[in-house]
């Protein structure tokens with residue numbers, strides 16, 4: 572009888588410790604995931620600002636479909652790890668960071684919802 576109570580207490584304590592570690596690991600995972608996502612979002616916004624600055628500078632001297640802008644977009648893409656698209660006012664992709672002469676993204680249009688969101692909010696991510 573006495574041994575049975577001790578073994579039940581031991582099992583209960585072990586279960587409590589296991590449950591506590593389970594909750595702690597879940598909270599740690601959530602905190603780490605939100606930190607990584609926030610860091611990635613910040614890096615994406617920084618990259619978008621750099622691309623916008625480069626595109627604005629190139630647009631001063633030539634048009635957005637200049638091949639040199641594509642090379643710069645490819646360099647930025649390689650440095651940051653993000654895919655870079657530059658679109659015209661209608662949402663048509665005019666520059667892609669793919670190092671291909673005829674990329675499949677060139678000429679594609681952004682979805683109307685994404686275009687509307689970027690116009691109203693100033694930026695958006697997809």
Ligand SMILES: [Zn+2]
Pocket residue numbers: 667668669674675676677
């Ligand atoms: Zn592409």
